[in-house]
Amino acid sequence: MNGESKPVRARKPRGEYAKSKATRTAILDCALEVFAESGYRSGSLREVATRVGMSEAGLLHHFPSKVKLLEAVLDHRDERSRAMVPLDSPDGAAILRGLVRLADYNASVPGVVELYCVLSAEATSVDHPAHAYFVERYALTRRTLEEAFAALAGEGKLRGGMTPRGAAIALIAMMDGLQVQWLLEDGGIDMAEELRTLFGQFVEIDWAVVDSPAT
Amino acid sequence: MNGESKPVRARKPRGEYAKSKATRTAILDCALEVFAESGYRSGSLREVATRVGMSEAGLLHHFPSKVKLLEAVLDHRDERSRAMVPLDSPDGAAILRGLVRLADYNASVPGVVELYCVLSAEATSVDHPAHAYFVERYALTRRTLEEAFAALAGEGKLRGGMTPRGAAIALIAMMDGLQVQWLLEDGGIDMAEELRTLFGQFVEIDWAVVDSPAT
DNA sequence: GTCTATATGGCGATAGAC
């Protein structure tokens, strides 16, 4: 889209837009930290504002309420992790390799791990602002993985005794559970390695394949 | 200890002790509910007191601070679940059967599941009052299960590719992760059944054996 | 053992100046 060679004049020629965007990003980064450390309910706007280096009122100018801020944080992070795993690929093995790759990447961003770990537990309450988000997210992930395992079963690569649905549930459970141990153990376990050995128990897969990145 | 046939006179002949104990138990039950629904940090003494049917000051007469109340709740629940799993048994298979039994029992007490799920995530923060509790609890559980799997490996019942340590980590992760899904799905998955099929993938075990209860 | 009253402080959000 827009293949002209000459740069089009921006709609907002003033530098304020860029600055505002940078401020928003700074806020989202700090909010992620705070929600990760204390959860949504106990994390405070005051703490976020302090870390950003502005007042609470200033912060609320960019995100009109605490709930809106949470939604923005979740959206912000979703974009990044979606790019790591080819969830729409017909190749089941590629999806599994993507998940191991994601686990490896996650180990480099403990804040994000903590965020999802704490929020998914907190959001099991039906009255939590992110409850619907997590219910939908889990349902979608499980459905996608079930299809991936069904494809692998069609190729005769799923070991006896495992159903596609059971494998999908187990895989998600493992990823979540490993994160809790990893956080409590302060990185003392290797999430990606544990995932690989476990997957190897119920599916035949060649880990050496390198998938082309989705970008 | 104390084998006399005649009942010994109680140290506190008055009925107040029994009443006080009942009050303590009522408080602990309500506190478990509140901490399960909102976590420790967001759960309030006010809410606990309301559910018990007494004032905040009255509650604080029995538990002098919020932290002490949390510790009492955790201790209270630990006794019950310890009785379900023969963690000190030399029979590895019996331990695994006990864990499946525990998962089945847990499905009947969603409040307890929620409590541990929410608290274990919240307590990954080093400054959380229950941080040390959970670190120790996980270390102990992993060590115990590692020994159980090592025993099974000695009998040639551990499938190739799984180490005792890897199996222990995977097992704990699965139990934790299944609870999150179970809570979010409102009981839509069968935790015990999922555990059984997963265990079957890396260990040879006869589920039909009924272990004698520890009582 | 339980209460009311209160101290002290953090919270989310708004109003309005600059």
Place this chain on the structure above:
DNA sequence: GTCTATCGCCATATAGAC
């Protein structure tokens, strides 16, 4: 776009009467 000031509420914990 950012600030100060403020509102109204909820939190934990204590003091002291009954």
